[in-house]
Amino acid sequence: MQTESELILLIVYIASVLLIIVVVAIRFFSVFIHRKNKLILAQLEAEKKFESELANSRLEIQEQTFKNIAWELHDNVGQLLSVANIQLNMLEPKLDEADRPQLKETKGIVGESLKEIRNLSRSLNKDAILNDGLINSIKREIDRFNRMNFLNAQLSVSGEECCINAKDEIIIYRILQEFFSNVIKHAKADNLFVNLNFEPHRLLVKASDDGIGFSQTDIRGSNGLLNMKSRAALINAQLDLDSEQGRGVTLTLEYPYKDNDRQN
Template sequence: MDEKEVAGLISVLILLVLVVVIIVLFTIFVKRKNKLLEEQAKTKEKFEKELAESQIEIREETLRNISWELHDNIGQLMTLAKIQVQSCQDDLKNIDEAAKTIGTALHELRTLSKLINPEALKSLTLPQAVEMEIARFNRLNFITSTFAVEGLPKKIDSKKEIILFRILQEFFSNTIKHSKATHLNVAFHYSGNRLQIFAKDDGVGFLDSSNFSGIGLKNMKSRAQLIHAKLDISSIRDQGTSLRLEYSFY
């Protein structure tokens, strides 16, 4: 075999090796691409599932809130108005008090109508929805609450807003129902491409880590991870519980 034949054979072998390498690389690329697409599909499916669950939980919480407010607040106002109207038979001066009480009840009903109307809820931004929750806590004397916004609010995807609101609603629910707190402070800090949310109560705190699951901490954390937000909840016995939630805009 002369040099030309050897060179030709080597060229053929090199070409075959290159073809094999290309085929292997292409196969790996296709597998990785399919795996990535599969992971993206699973992530999207998980996001949509969590979104649907969050929407259902928000509706359920809203209906519970409406039920409590109708019974505890508006029901009491109407009972008081009835007593005041009945007393007007003896003293007409009480008619003004009755009218004032009925006016207050009507105002509360108008406020409730915003919660009942789903279109009104959809039009609310995250700060507006949280502000409405805080106002309700104060109106019903559940707890003394404050809400502050610092910086220039930025638009958040409506689906992610729902998940963020549900995380906060879960924290608020625990504060109202279990913490025995008297104060709740909530603050939004907008800075650059980042939103930091702080919430703190002065309740009894968690006695041990097992109490975390009782307030749905696992759901809160998994939902935060789903929208690439950082969530930290800390608690000190007899000093309260605090939440720090950081969301980055992309």
């Protein structure tokens, strides 16, 4: 009886030891997995932060480049055209009456060129964009397209306008500028439509043309689309570009308001 009792105790002891080993092993494995997952998450966060900082750096460099070009256009090219206009005014009294209409036409061309240079300069300078606001900046671009007969462009705004923070406003404007540029250069469109819909919790932007369009394969491989999507990701916005051959292109941008955005 004693031997049988000792055997039972031994079995219980061994089972207990094995159970403790299993529990410790499970606990150790659980801690190991938790730390591994934590390390992986930390690495992913670090990569995401690095990519975000890299993208922000690119944007800052681009904005500074745009600003430098804007200054060059305004201070150098603009000044040269202003001087040319002054010299034409000085020349006018010396011309015969028959030559003055041609001089007047030339002065008009120089004046219009000066005006377009200044408008282009404002569209590149983020300080001017921030001063004018998103809607007025887009309207200025739309008016420029119509004035220069690039195409028939229309802007519509609906909903209660929301005051968007400066950085995000610039990025939204640059995304639309990229789209406008592609329309002018590639779409062969007659019409451009832009709608800003200020909904309660988001800004919904739609821009479309009636040009030749392109295939989904071309869209996915487009550098312009990649640039627009990377910009949209920086402001947590969703961007889609839809097109078919012969049916134009439609851009849809969904921008969720941030906590620091406020209703006017």
